Amino acid sequence: MERITAHYLIETPYKLEDAAAVLAGEQSSGTFVSVPGETEELKARFAAKVENIEELETVSNPSIPGDSNSSSYKRARVSVSWSIENFQYNIPALISTLQGNLYELRQFTGLKLDDFDLPLSYSEKFRGPVFGGKGTKGLAGVEEGRPMIGTIIKPSVGMTPENTAEIVKELLKAGIDFIKDDELMASTANSPFEKRVSLIMKEINKYQDRTGKKAMYAFNISGDLDTLRSNYESILKHDGSCAMISINSVGWAGVKAIADLGELSIHAHRNGWGMLNRHPLLGINFPAYAKLWRLAGVDQLHVNGIRNKFWESDESVIRSIKSCSAEFLDYKDLLPVVSSGQWGGQAFDTYKFTGTTDLLYMAGGGIMAHPSGPGAGVRALKQAWEGAVSGKTLEETAKKYKEFAESVQKFGNKN
Missing domain, CATH: 3.20.20.110 (Ribulose bisphosphate carboxylase, large subunit, C-terminal domain)
Structure with missing residues (x-):
């Protein structure tokens, strides 16, 4: 199944792997606690996946409010992917995923959508610029x-x-x-x-x-x-x-x-x-x-x-x-x-x-x-x-x- 991949710049006082997993879960099938119905089969089909983490610098002060009881905040480039089944070529739904409640997550003291990649099938559904x-x-x-x-x-x-x-x-x-x-x-x-x-x-x-x-x-x-x-x-x-x-x-x-x-x-x-x-x-x-x-x-x-x-x-x-x-x-x-x-x-x-x-x-x-x-x-x-x-x-x-x-x-x- 085709996938959509987004690339973020993040800052967090948590382990990078843990913070990225929270982002992926919140923006797909998960929430703050396991719930009935979130089966392994469902997660395999609809859950977001952390594809890559590239660690950058560490800073001593948070960029924005979050969980800030720490003396160090790690920055990284993180790539996360979703199945195209999650959106069905619905761009407002895509935007809600790529730019939605993830900005509210307290695990992050910095988070910015830098770029994203779409499968070629999107060009069959959206004409793009006419001129x-x-x-x-x-x-x-x-x-x-x-x-x-x-x-x-x-x-x-x-x-x-x-x-x-x-x-x-x-x-x-x-x-x-x-x-x-x-x-x-x-x-x-x-x-x-x-x-x-x-x-x-x-x-x-x-x-x-x-x-x-x-x-x-x-x-x-x-x-x-x-x-x-x-x-x-x-x-x-x-x-x-x-x-x-x-x-x-x-x-x-x-x-x-x-x-x-x-x-x-x-x-x-x-x-x-x-x-x-x-x-x-x-x-x-x-x-x-x-x-x-x-x-x-x-x-x-x-x-x-x-x-x-x-x-x-x-x-x-x-x-x-x-x-x-x-x-x-x-x-x-x-x-x-x-x-x-x-x-x-x-x-x-x-x-x-x-x-x-x-x-x-x-x-x-x-x-x-x-x-x-x-x-x-x-x-x-x-x-x-x-x-x-x-x-x-x-x-x-x-x-x-x-x-x-x-x-x-x-x-x-x-x-």
């Missing part, structure tokens, strides 16, 4: 060899549809590939969703008629299922190509229901990520997180950025970008959405450490606050990436391009 990274770039008319260049509408909330459409018009003239609603913008008192879509897509469609290029706009459709579907239909009605969903707010089942419609590229915003990941020994790491959302069928997923404005390390961001194209069943790659305090200066290290241009490189302030205006901000980002891919240094690129040189003068001291 993926390359398909999304194709929808926006972005040629190979460079990333999509994008921005976020700022201020985040408060502008009217007319205000927003004017900004979009200016960005289109500069050759922007991608624009998105801020995650805080859904349908507000002064910017109803339907009207915003109508006015923005009017500008995008007019620009396409003149130039042949159709930029992608990610409208935030987040809401209950009725709202999700209604907003999705509004985008289709006005010939849009992308819907944005706050995936942690909407949830796996809701996101999949919309992704299964298959007509728009799904831009997955991970706001709330810090709540799930910021503690080094609690929550979930990006490789596992990305797999769950690939199963749901999203096409684009936020990964933060090099030298970002938040807490996440460059090493974590690089691992996240690479996770989007890591082999997973037979699914298309995700498009990593690189953002958070980005301007052209980080393009050089982003390319150096990942070696890919199959990404969406987004700058809010890095475009909108460019000293010569948003149009120059778009050009500066394209220039930065051209320099990075061609092997030029930041300094050489700044000497070659006026707009990028202005970016260096404006933003260079922020990194």
Whole structure:
């Protein structure tokens, strides 16, 4: 029988073998005490198995509350497997097992889901991304060899549809590939969703008629299922190509229901990520997180950025970008959405450490606050990436391009 294997980082004052056995028992057929009905035959078929324990360092203080009357806490990588019979291709049930009550177990003073492996049969039950990274770039008319260049509408909330459409018009003239609603913008008192879509897509469609290029706009459709579907239909009605969903707010089942419609590229915003990941020994790491959302069928997923404005390390961001194209069943790659305090200066290290241009490189302030205006901000980002891919240094690129040189003068001291 096929099995699913999850990989955890753990910390415990107990023997590693004992703690791992508690995890396996709690997350399958067992409980804190033997019960009638938990026969050897049942356990052989449905009980989780500890597959591997790799001992790491020992520390003197617990990372999170637990059984902490000890002077030493052992850390390890632990792999646990379950029969596929336990889930029957039910992803919420799988999530409840991989990320459920195990976080509550007092035997652990640290526990984090790092990654998991699924049998190939899952790809027969879940379609995965319809467009993926390359398909999304194709929808926006972005040629190979460079990333999509994008921005976020700022201020985040408060502008009217007319205000927003004017900004979009200016960005289109500069050759922007991608624009998105801020995650805080859904349908507000002064910017109803339907009207915003109508006015923005009017500008995008007019620009396409003149130039042949159709930029992608990610409208935030987040809401209950009725709202999700209604907003999705509004985008289709006005010939849009992308819907944005706050995936942690909407949830796996809701996101999949919309992704299964298959007509728009799904831009997955991970706001709330810090709540799930910021503690080094609690929550979930990006490789596992990305797999769950690939199963749901999203096409684009936020990964933060090099030298970002938040807490996440460059090493974590690089691992996240690479996770989007890591082999997973037979699914298309995700498009990593690189953002958070980005301007052209980080393009050089982003390319150096990942070696890919199959990404969406987004700058809010890095475009909108460019000293010569948003149009120059778009050009500066394209220039930065051209320099990075061609092997030029930041300094050489700044000497070659006026707009990028202005970016260096404006933003260079922020990194």
